[in-house]
Amino acid sequence: xxxxxxxxxxxxxxxxxxxxxxxxxxxxxASLLPLAWLVWGxxxxxxxxxxxEALIRSTGDWTLRFLCLTLAITPLRHWFKQPALVxxxxxxxxxxxxYGVLHFLCYAWLDMSLVVGDIVTDIAKRPFILxxxxxxxxxxxxxxxxxxxxxxxxxxxxxxxxxKAIYAVVxxxxxxxxWMRAAKHNFGEWSVYAGxxxxxxxxxxxxxxxxxPKLAAxxxxxxxxxxxxxxxRD
Amino acid sequence: MHFLKDRGxxxxxxxxxxxxxxxxERRRWIQMAAAGAALAAGAGHLxxxxxxxxxxxxxxxxxxxxxxxxxxxxxMEKPTAYEDVTTYNNFYEFGTDKADPARNATxxxxxxxxxxxxxxxxxxxxxxxxxxxxxxxxxxxxxxxxCVEGWSMVxxxxxxxxxxxxxxxxxxxxxxxxxxxxLADPKQMPFVGSxxxxxxxxxxxxxxxxxxxxxxLSFGLYGEVLPNQNGAPVRLTVPWKxxxxxxxxxxxxxxxxxxxxxxxxxAAQQEYGFYSNVNPKxxxxxxxxATERRIGEGLFAKRRPTLMFNGYEPQVGQLYAGMDLAKNx
Numbered sequence: 033x034x035x036x037x038x039x040x041x042x043x044x045x046x047x048x049x050x051x052x053x054x055x056x057x058x059x060x061x062a063s064l065l066p067l068a069w070l071v072w073g074x075x076x077x078x079x080x081x082x083x084x085e086a087l088i089r090s091t092g093d094w095t096l097r098f099l100c101l102t103l104a105i106t107p108l109r110h111w112f113k114q115p116a117l118v119x120x121x122x123x124x125x126x127x128x129x130x131y132g133v134l135h136f137l138c139y140a141w142l143d144m145s146l147v148v149g150d151i152v153t154d155i156a157k158r159p160f161i162l163x164x165x166x167x168x169x170x171x172x173x174x175x176x177x178x179x180x181x182x183x184x185x186x187x188x189x190x191x192x193x194x195x196k197a198i199y200a201v202v203x204x205x206x207x208x209x210x211w212m213r214a215a216k217h218n219f220g221e222w223s224v225y226a227g228x229x230x231x232x233x234x235x236x237x238x239x240x241x242x243x244x245p246k247l248a249a250x251x252x253x254x255x256x257x258x259x260x261x262x263x264x265r266d
Numbered sequence: 267m268h269f270l271k272d273r274g275x276x277x278x279x280x281x282x283x284x285x286x287x288x289x290x291e292r293r294r295w296i297q298m299a300a301a302g303a304a305l306a307a308g309a310g311h312l313x314x315x316x317x318x319x320x321x322x323x324x325x326x327x328x329x330x331x332x333x334x335x336x337x338x339x340x341x342m343e344k345p346t347a348y349e350d351v352t353t354y355n356n357f358y359e360f361g362t363d364k365a366d367p368a369r370n371a372t373x374x375x376x377x378x379x380x381x382x383x384x385x386x387x388x389x390x391x392x393x394x395x396x397x398x399x400x401x402x403x404x405x406x407x408x409x410x411x412x413c414v415e416g417w418s419m420v421x422x423x424x425x426x427x428x429x430x431x432x433x434x435x436x437x438x439x440x441x442x443x444x445x446x447x448x449l450a451d452p453k454q455m456p457f458v459g460s461x462x463x464x465x466x467x468x469x470x471x472x473x474x475x476x477x478x479x480x481x482x483l484s485f486g487l488y489g490e491v492l493p494n495q496n497g498a499p500v501r502l503t504v505p506w507k508x509x510x511x512x513x514x515x516x517x518x519x520x521x522x523x524x525x526x527x528x529x530x531x532x533a534a535q536q537e538y539g540f541y542s543n544v545n546p547k548x549x550x551x552x553x554x555x556a557t558e559r560r561i562g563e564g565l566f567a568k569r570r571p572t573l574m575f576n577g578y579e580p581q582v583g584q585l586y587a588g589m590d591l592a593k594n595x
Binding site: 074079080081083142157158160216217220 | 350362417462463533554559561564
């Protein structure tokens with residue numbers, strides 16, 4: 033969706049600060065902070081006894097976090113009636129890809145010493161790495177078409193259809209993380225991400241059902257009262 | 267003593283202060299006496315004994331030991347820093363993050379402590395820690411430690427061969443395996459109760475593995491008693507197997523007829539077998555075991571090739587002669 037997308041709800045009252053020209057640069061800088069922290073840690077030696085593992089894990093964590101943030105934009109702008117939030121979505125999506133690439137590079141370099149043959153064999157042999165790689169590859173065309181001219185060239189509908197691949201990306205990403213933790217029955221962190229993703233995708237499903245005519249009627253108080261024949265207290 | 271803001275503490279009677287040189291000298295004498303006693307204890311047993319090679323970090327009580335004469339017991343590799351050995355731990359009773367055990371085990375109570383030795387033995391006995399500490403002369407052994415996760419360390423342990431204890435209890439002919447049970451105290455161990463593993467943590471060895479002189483009953487590391495996060499007060503160290511075989515904070519040693527099911531085998535049978543010998547040729551289902559990362563070598567160090575039986579093949583290879591190690595992983 034373009035940054036000029038019109039507000040869907042009439043009741044939207046855009047907070048003026050969301051439109052402030054400084055918002056985007058600030059989010060950009062904030063998104064670079066995890067990287068800055070990791071680079072600092074690598075240089076200063078504060079990443080603990082196993083810095084390679086720390087780098088691979090953290091970049092993976094941040095990929096998943098940015099993915100959640102990107103997917104949170106749509107529900108958040110509905111819940112808080114802030115359509116202007118969508119201005120940040122593309123940047124967050126690109127940062128997801130950015131951290132995903134860093135995650136892959138850390139694995140390829142620190143675990144595989146950048147030996148291409150070893151990397152290919154490892155990916156083919158191990159489902160959890162294969163799934164992670166698939167998620168990253170799926171993100172590539174989305175990142176590549178994330179500029180306005182691409183949208184124009186592709187046509188809004190096709191562009192949107194392509195970008196629905198983000199749902200596959202998040203599910204593959206969750207599976208990648210799940211498999212990594214599977215043998216250790218250590219699903220605490222995973223459940224948090226899975227829960228967040230469930231809410232973010234669940235909201236979309238609910239909303240999609242609402243927009244079908246009959247259900248849309250249910251969504252409005254009067255319509256709901258009529259079709260359900262429910263006695264409303266107010 | 268008075269505290270003066272500009273000069274710190276001031277002793278009331280200056281002549282009563284022990285000069286630094288004097289107390290340092292005194293301390294050295296005590297250390298030498300302790301080392302001497304250890305030497306005397308170990309000399310007959312070992313024939314030749316050296317003074318300690320590793321400097322104690324001065325964090326916990328000293329545990330003097332003589333250098334072990336067991337073949338393969340002293341690798342020449344540089345020991346991993348004490349800081350890394352004691353802050354990067356897998357001890358799931360205290361948390362699943364590597365930094366958790368050091369943080370969550372600070373108040374862990376290791377005295378009084380008893381270890382029950384039971385099962386197929388002629389002389390079952392509940393040992394208290396003091397008895398165990400005196401059971402055989404303490405030896406320092408510098409072992410490689412390889413974790414199934416693909417990292418490794420070099421750790422100077424203090425203890426004695428488990429065989430010393432086994433001989434005392436006289437196993438019967440029915441004893442084919444040894445089962446090790448570790449403490450599971452939900453009051454002290456915040457993750458006992460989590461579903462990560464079934465508690466208490468159980469491990470096992472075949473009788474000949476348990477009797478092998480390299481199998482160490484460990485009471486200390488770096489010349490001091492074990493830090494809580496490393497399995498205080500007493501743990502097992504089996505240097506040719508993946509780290510998780512070396513159960514921490516032991517409370518029970520059972521001699522049994524049937525092969526015990528270890529906690530990790532229960533959790534994921536297809537990933538963690540009974541033997542769990544370090545083997546670069548048998549991959550973990552989710553990663554290769556061909557190489558390892560040595561902790562403390564920094565970000566830019568290359569992974570090093572993993573050695574068969576973690577490099578202890580000359581010592582333990584014959585234990586597995588004729589076995590298919592891909593099946594018996």
